[in-house]
Amino acid sequence: MLQVDPKLRLPSSAELPCSDDTPVDNEDQNLLPNYLLFLLQRIWADRQDWFFAVDMAVYHTTGANPRVPVVPDAFLSIGVDRKKNGESRLSYVMWEENETPPILVIEMVSQTPGGEYDKKLEIYRKLGVLYYVIYNPKYWQRDRHQPFEVYQLVNDTYQLQLGEPFWMSEVGLGIGRREFVLGGFAQEGLRWFDQQATPYWDEGELLVQSQQQQAQMEQARQQAEQARQQAEQAQQQEQEIRQQVEQDKARLAAKLRSLGFDPNDL
The missing domain is CATH 1.20.5 (Single alpha-helices involved in coiled-coils or other helix-helix interfaces)
Structure with a gap:
């Protein structure tokens, strides 16, 4: 009997919505992840084997309906092309990415809980996301968690890690919190760090340091x-x-x- 590849029946990225149209609760949910992207473009300027997205739909086959995506606040994949066939992605479709899951997912908890500690955690576990970061600077007491948590997938189970900044050896980056000036305002946000726990500086900070x-x-x-x-x-x-x-x-x-x-x- 002829076997038909089930992936042949899956929709292409052109057929799928680029997001779930869920509005963000506050500007930081876009601003802070995009700042990480801005830094990463400088840190890995000579690399083309990574993709970092903000508020982009991730389509997968681990759920009941492959047309229903999960939309992280930010995610990083390694071992994929910076540009898909030379063009910008509309969404991240795992069956078009050789089933390469994000190696890192970042969720920022907002005023309206979004299942970061349960529903999404389970989705990312099934996807095989190695590192899951939950940043909850305002509502951590409400949620009975810490403001900054890093979970690592160990034997198919997420385990809460200790230390900040936390070094992710498979990524080659550390992540943690740091206060910095963004848009003329001082605020706390997530930053990339090197293995010596030194933050990677943006161009403005480098200019100030040079001066x-x-x-x-x-x-x-x-x-x-x-x-x-x-x-x-x-x-x-x-x-x-x-x-x-x-x-x-x-x-x-x-x-x-x-x-x-x-x-x-x-």
Whole structure:
């Protein structure tokens, strides 16, 4: 009997909606994940084997209906093309991505609970998402969780991890919270970190650091110049004192000779 590949009956990305049209509760749900994308574009500028999306539908076959997606606030996949056939993706369709699941999913808890700690956690477990980050800066007490939690899939079960920033060795990045200035306002958000727990800086921060370093170098140069001038001044004063002493000795010797004394006999 002829076997038919069930994937042949699955819709293509062009046939599927790009999202579930669920509005976000606040601007941070778009702003902060896009900031992570902005940083990643600089950190991995020379790589083309990753894809990071914000509020994009992920279509999969682990549920009852492959046309019903899950829409993370943000997710990262590694081992896929930056551009799908040279074009931007409308959605992330796993059967068109060689069944490559996101390696990292980020959910930001809003005023309206979205099943981040149960329903979505189970979906991501079935998908095989290795790291699941839940960022809950405002409602963590309501939800009886921590503001920042990282879950790692171990033996098909999510286990809460400790440490912040948390290093994800399979990703090659750490993730954690940090306060920074975004859009002219200081606020807390998620950041990428290196293995030494040093945050990756954005271009604005790098510019500020460069300006600060230049200012420190200029200050050090001015201090060195001031020290050089003070040393020269001290040397000149010492020379003037020696000259004054010699002049005083000469005048005294002349006075003694005028009185009939030999200075060498004294």
